[in-house]
Amino acid sequence: MISNFKLYFLLCLSFGPISLLAQNKDPKEVEIRANIDNQSKNSNFAKNPTGFQKEIDLSQTNTRYMNLPDVLNREAGVRVRQYGGLGSYSTLSLRGTNPNQTKIYWNGVPINNSMGGEINLADLPFDNLEKIEIYKSGTPAGFSGSSIGGSINLVSKSKIDKPITRINLMGGSFKTAKATVTHMDKFVGGSYFIQALQETSDQNFSYLNNKGTVLFNSYDDSIDTRRNAQFRKTGFTGNISFEFGKTKVNLLNDYIHRKQGLPGPGNRQTVAVERVFSKLSTAITTETNEFLFQNLTLETKTYGNFSKDDFFDPKSEFSYGTPNAFTKTNQYGFQLTPTFYLLDYNQVIRTSFQTEQEFFTRYEKRYNHETERKEPKKRRDTLSATFQDEIRLFSNRLFLVPQVRWERYTDRFGKDESGVRNQLLDPLSDVFYVKQAFTNPSFGIKIIWIKKENLELGTLANISKDFRIPTFLELFGERGSIVGNTQLRPEQSRNGDFGFYLHTKPYTNWKIQSDVSLFQKRIYDMILFLPNSQFTLRPENVDQALIRGLETSHNVIWNKGIKFNFNYTYQDAKNHSESPALNGKYLPLRSKSQGSVLLSFFKDFGEIGLEYQYIGANFRDRTNEYLGYLPARQFWNLYIQYVPYKNLETGNELILGFEVRNLSDKRVEDLVGYPLPGRSYYFTGSYRF
Numbered sequence: 001m002i003s004n005f006k007l008y009f010l011l012c013l014s015f016g017p018i019s020l021l022a023q024n025k026d027p028k029e030v031e032i033r034a035n036i037d038n039q040s041k042n043s044n045f046a047k048n049p050t051g052f053q054k055e056i057d058l059s060q061t062n063t064r065y066m067n068l069p070d071v072l073n074r075e076a077g078v079r080v081r082q083y084g085g086l087g088s089y090s091t092l093s094l095r096g097t098n099p100n101q102t103k104i105y106w107n108g109v110p111i112n113n114s115m116g117g118e119i120n121l122a123d124l125p126f127d128n129l130e131k132i133e134i135y136k137s138g139t140p141a142g143f144s145g146s147s148i149g150g151s152i153n154l155v156s157k158s159k160i161d162k163p164i165t166r167i168n169l170m171g172g173s174f175k176t177a178k179a180t181v182t183h184m185d186k187f188v189g190g191s192y193f194i195q196a197l198q199e200t201s202d203q204n205f206s207y208l209n210n211k212g213t214v215l216f217n218s219y220d221d222s223i224d225t226r227r228n229a230q231f232r233k234t235g236f237t238g239n240i241s242f243e244f245g246k247t248k249v250n251l252l253n254d255y256i257h258r259k260q261g262l263p264g265p266g267n268r269q270t271v272a273v274e275r276v277f278s279k280l281s282t283a284i285t286t287e288t289n290e291f292l293f294q295n296l297t298l299e300t301k302t303y304g305n306f307s308k309d310d311f312f313d314p315k316s317e318f319s320y321g322t323p324n325a326f327t328k329t330n331q332y333g334f335q336l337t338p339t340f341y342l343l344d345y346n347q348v349i350r351t352s353f354q355t356e357q358e359f360f361t362r363y364e365k366r367y368n369h370e371t372e373r374k375e376p377k378k379r380r381d382t383l384s385a386t387f388q389d390e391i392r393l394f395s396n397r398l399f400l401v402p403q404v405r406w407e408r409y410t411d412r413f414g415k416d417e418s419g420v421r422n423q424l425l426d427p428l429s430d431v432f433y434v435k436q437a438f439t440n441p442s443f444g445i446k447i448i449w450i451k452k453e454n455l456e457l458g459t460l461a462n463i464s465k466d467f468r469i470p471t472f473l474e475l476f477g478e479r480g481s482i483v484g485n486t487q488l489r490p491e492q493s494r495n496g497d498f499g500f501y502l503h504t505k506p507y508t509n510w511k512i513q514s515d516v517s518l519f520q521k522r523i524y525d526m527i528l529f530l531p532n533s534q535f536t537l538r539p540e541n542v543d544q545a546l547i548r549g550l551e552t553s554h555n556v557i558w559n560k561g562i563k564f565n566f567n568y569t570y571q572d573a574k575n576h577s578e579s580p581a582l583n584g585k586y587l588p589l590r591s592k593s594q595g596s597v598l599l600s601f602f603k604d605f606g607e608i609g610l611e612y613q614y615i616g617a618n619f620r621d622r623t624n625e626y627l628g629y630l631p632a633r634q635f636w637n638l639y640i641q642y643v644p645y646k647n648l649e650t651g652n653e654l655i656l657g658f659e660v661r662n663l664s665d666k667r668v669e670d671l672v673g674y675p676l677p678g679r680s681y682y683f684t685g686s687y688r689f
Contacts (some may be wrong), residue, residue, distance in 0.1 A: 036619045037185050044108075044133055044140060044153065047350060048398045049390065050444025050460050051137035052497060052517050054553070056127050056498045063655045064639060065170045065178065065682040067240060068121045068132075072152075074596040074613065076551040076567040077136055077519075080121065081589060082670045085203045085677040086176065087231040087260060090121040093137055095519055096573040096590050097149030098526075098546040101468050101491070103139060105153040107252055109303040110145050113329055114358050114380045117471045123277055123307075127168075127180050127521050128195045128237040130157040136519070136551075137406070137462040137497055140386045142299070144354040146407060148466045148493040148523060158241045158250050160184040160191035164651070165689055172659075172682030176201035182371030190242025197235035204229065207675035208667050211267050223525050226675070227269045231260035247288040254281045264316070270317040276310040297339045305331040314367045322372040324365030331358045333382075348390040356382040360472060376414030378472045383408045399446035408437040409469050434475055434486050438467050454505040460517070461498040467491065474527055474539040482529070483538040491541075494525040509559035516552040523547070528577070544576040545587060561602050563609075568595040575622065585624045589671070591616035592630075604643065612635040620672045628672065636663040650689075657684035 045053055056071060069090045073080040081099070083089040091099035100117030103110060104124070112119055133153040139145060143153070163185040171177040178199040185192060209224040233256070240251040257278045262272040283303035291298040306329070313323035333356035340349040360378040386401040411434040442464035450457040468491040476486030501516025506512065526543030549571030552662050556564040573590040575582045593616035600609030613635045621628035639659040646653040658681075665679040 012316040021263075031362055032610045042133070044142065047142050047388075048135065048137075048140040048401075048444075050401050050446040051135055051140060052142070052460060052462075052499065052515065053136065054134040056132040056134070058131055062127065062166070062168065062180075062182075063686040064657060065172060065176075065594075065659060065684055066126075068124060068126050071126075071132065072121075074132075074565075074567060074598070074611075076553045076569050077150075077549075078134065079589070079591075079594065082676065083674040084226070084229055084263065085174070085205060086144070086201050087122050087199075087203065087233070087258075088229065088674070092121060092152065094134075094150035094152075095551075096519060096549065096571045096587065096686065097521065097523070100382075100471065101147065101523075102149040103143070103145050103147040103151045105143060105151065106254070106281055107156055107250075107283055107285065108153060108301055108335075109281065109305070109333070110143075110356070111305055111331075112145075112279065113307075113331075113360070114378075115327075115329070115360050115472045117468070122231075123256065123258065123279060124154065125156070125235065125237065125256060127235070128156055128182075128193075128254065129154055129198055131155045136517075137444070137460075138464045138466060138495060141350045141386060141403065142352055144333075144335060144352070144382075144384050144386075145406060146438075146467045146469075148468050148491065148495070148521070156237065156239055156252055156254065157184065157193045157238045158191075158252065160186055160193060160241075162186070162651070166686060168684065168686045170682065170684045173680035174201055174203050174205055174295060174677070176203075176682070179561050179639060187242075189244075190240065192241070193239040195235075195237040197233070197237075200231070201231040202230045203677070205675075205677040205680070207266060209266050218596065224266070224269075226263060226266075226677075227272060228261035228273065229263040231258060233258045242293070246290055247286055250283075250285045252281075252283045252285070255279070264317065266669075266675050267673065272312070273317050276312075276515050277307070279305070279307040281305050291338075293340045295343075297341070299335075299337040299339070301333070301335040301337075303331075303333050305329070310368065310369075316367070322364040322366055324367065324369050326363040326365060326369075326371075328361045329358065336349060346392045348392070350386075350388040350390070352384075352386040354382070354384045356380075358382075362372065378414075378476065379409040379412040380472075381412075386657075397448045397451065399444075401444040401446075403442045403444075405440040405442075406437075407440070407467075407469075408435070410435050411472070411475060413472075431475075432449075432486065436490060438490060440464065440466055457500070458501045459498075459500055461496075463496045466493050466495060467641055469569040470527060470539070477538075481536060483532050483536050485539050488527060488539060489525045489541050491523060491525050491527060493521050495519075495521050511557045511559075512555070514552070516550070518550050519548070521545070521547040526577075528579075542578050543582070544578075545573065546576055547571060547573040547587070547590075549573075563598070563600045563602065566595075567597075569593070582622050585622060587621055588619055588622055588628075592617045604646070606640070606642040609639050611639075613637075630669070633666060633667060633668050634664070635661075637661045638663060652689045653687075655684075655686040655688075656684070657686075659684070 036449040042055055068671050069080045072078050077095045079093050081091050093099045094102050104112055104119045108271050126532045135151040139147040139151050166182045168180045180197045182195040205226050206223050207226055211220045236255045238253045242249055259276050262275055266294050286300045288298045309327045311325040316323045335354040339354040356378045362375040364373045385409040386405045391400040413432045444462040448458040470488040474488055475484055475486055497517050497519040501515040504512050523545040525541040527539045528543045529537040529539050532538035551569040554566045570593055573587040575587055577583050595611045595614045600607055615633045617632045618630050619628050620630055641655055641657045643655050661680050662678055667678055669675050
């Protein structure tokens with residue numbers, strides 16, 4: 001853990017200069033036009049006043065060539081792992097946890113699948129998003145499911161203030177091109193948003209191929225070209241918002257279709273492996289004020305997620321026997337969230353009830369994609385209820401927020417008719433059942449020490465108990481490689497964080513937002529796949545972990561033309577496993593230090609910015625072998641945007657952009673065998689009318 005002296009030094013370094021600026025009290029309200037977070041206007045943040053949370057406004061990213069990994073990897077406490085360049089498989093984790101311990105939502109709708117648990121960021125929408133919400137202190141009120149690592153919520157554009165049509169044309173290195181057409185308009189009582197997307201890239205960048213001999217032989221190393229990493233992506237979004245009396249209704253729909261090659265490790269690239277993925281997400285959300293009586297607000301969500309995943313391996317480059325596969329996942333849910341505003345008693349009581357069903361079907365295919373075998377259908381039923389009491393004291397200067405979340409899971413797994421083992425276990429039953437239920441309590445506190453028109457300084461603290469339910473893969477296994485274990489216990493954790501935040505406008509046209517926090521996660525019963533035989537693995541509850549760290553974030557805006565963002569994370573993530581070979585080792589892919597800096601200068605005619613990212617050294621394996629050591633990495637990006645035409649009355653504008661990524665042309669890997677691209681160039685053009 002960090003020593004007291006180092007902690008005091010970091011706190012002084014974080015808040016010392018800012019506190020001096022805050023002494024100038026200017027009561028004049030200043031409108032900041034640059035891209036800054038504003039938590040006070042976020043209704044979801046208002047439901048979780050004690051949590052450490054961050055809002056990323058994406059209003060300016062639609063004129064740059066960016067994606068989810070680019071945006072999220074810069075934030076404090078967030079780590080994105082990529083299996084290659086643009087469009088590659090990417091996962092996300094918060095505060096040193098595993099990717100399957102982080103919950104991801106789309107407009108409050110859970111989208112983690114129960115098969116493997118983790119989410120591929122490349123399969124999620126981005127260009128049609130309005131903002132991204134990051135919840136580091138757990139799962140917020142109004143969202144279903146428990147989360148050891150924290151939560152991410154992707155918020156689509158829905159409510160429109162004025163008619164806008166925008167056409168974006170982008171392209172760059174490795175035969176990359178993207179086009180989006182967006183139109184939003186209002187009608188009597190509502191508005192709508194539609195967008196069409198087409199994106200393509202070959203990702204045939206050069207990389208250092210060590211031929212699998214990292215230390216023993218460097219003479220056979222060569223510079224090769226990445227093969228079979230191309231992808232083609234099509235997307236369509238259609239959202240409608242309207243008001244019916246005191247009820248606001250949102251109809252949200254998002255469709256994504258991706259066709260991509262799977263290149264394999266750098267020293268043994270594939271030629272013909274391919275994946276075709278499609279996903280449709282749809283939801284109807286309502287919010288009714290003064291429902292039945294004046295102090296009650298009622299929110300509902302009705303949703304469905306439908307995805308299909310085709311895997312082609314005609315030359316058996318990844319697997320043997322029946323190499324191809326087709327999987328289908330259907331998820332349905334309903335959520336009811338009443339909120340009671342008992343302001344005369346200084347309380348806001350929030351409750352939430354949710355039910356969900358998820359169906360997973362997988363077909364094993366031959367090399368010609370004919371069905372060889374249909375695996376037993378898997379189904380998960382979820383019931384959850386949440387109760388939160390927000391207590392406000394001392395003229396809303398002290399917030400006490402106790403919360404309890406109850407969850408029950410029922411898993412059904414059809415009998416494998418071709419497996420003799422399953423026939424012998426229970427010959428009279430056609431379905432195996434696994435039922436689990438648990439309760440997650442949490443408590444948060446917020447103290448506002450100073451609250452003035454242009455200054456707010458406060459303290460946040462949270463403690464919680466959270467779980468992660470085992471996935472289908474862990475419970476029921478996979479034929480030929482993983483033996484299921486229906487006796488697995490859920491992973492559980494004891495989480496805590498404490499810190500300060502500062503929001504101030506010390507001078508005219510200046511705005512500063514800062515926070516610093518200490519966090520700790522003690523995780524028990526972590527699931528580890530252990531050798532069960534010469535060819536199979538079996539999951540067991542053997543791992544434990546202790547993760548401690550500090551994170552800080554500072555955003556400074558001078559409205560006359562300067563924007564500065566600084567994010568830094570220090571963490572110490574150790575394994576406390578029962579296994580002697582793992583106990584005391586660093587958790588894989590967890591850097592002790594990670595940070596990012598953005599400095600940009602902007603005027604009405606354009607913007608120029610320089611970005612820096614640092615990722616500290618880490619190990620890529622649990623045993624911390626030297627062969628798995630990954631040195632620290634630094635990346636520099638430069639972007640320029642020019643506005644040759646802009647009409648202030650109509651809002652019409654033309655924006656031209658140029659961007660260079662990885663300026664120093666670093667040739668590194670994020671995961672073993674999967675290189676990241678070197679220097680790359682992108683051009684953008686955006687016309688709004």
